[in-house]
Amino acid sequence: KKASWSHTRIAKDLVPEMGKLKSEPGEPLAILGSGSIVSQLTEAGLIDEYQVLVAPIVLGQGRTMFEGLRKMIDLKRTRSRPFRNGMVFNVYEPKRP
Numbered sequence: 001k002k003a004s005w006s007h008t009r010i011a012k013d014l015v016p017e018m019g020k021l022k023s024e025p026g027e028p029l030a031i032l033g034s035g036s037i038v039s040q041l042t043e044a045g046l047i048d049e050y051q052v053l054v055a056p057i058v059l060g061q062g063r064t065m066f067e068g069l070r071k072m073i074d075l076k077r078t079r080s081r082p083f084r085n086g087m088v089f090n091v092y093e094p095k096r097p
Contacts, residue, residue, distance in 0.1 A: 015044045022046060035067030042066065042073055042094075049093055050075065056086035 001010045011017035018041055021029060031037055031047075041047050052065070075092040082088045 014040055015046070018046050019044070035063055035065050039066050039069040042069060043071065045094070047094065049078075049091060052090045052092065054088045054090060 079091040
């Protein structure tokens with residue numbers, strides 16, 4: 001199957017396909033919003049950096065960015081930038097053994 005969007009690939013098996021894409025030269029890859037995809041790639045060790053924008057609000061319900069994650073992942077904050085409106089942009093990298 002072929003995708004109609006540019007820079008888009010349709011894959012049957014996410015983890016091997018992303019591993020292959022990551023090994024190719026080119027721009028960094030980005031995931032915008034999918035907790036399921038983030039969890040799968042996190043568990044496979046394929047995510048090098050997490051960029052998280054934190055808003056000063058507690059919703060009390062909703063979905064997590066790491067939906068379905070089955071193990072704990074230690075992260076190291078590498079950058080942080082607060083904004084006047086109370087939001088904070090944080091960048092984390094997984095701690096590698």
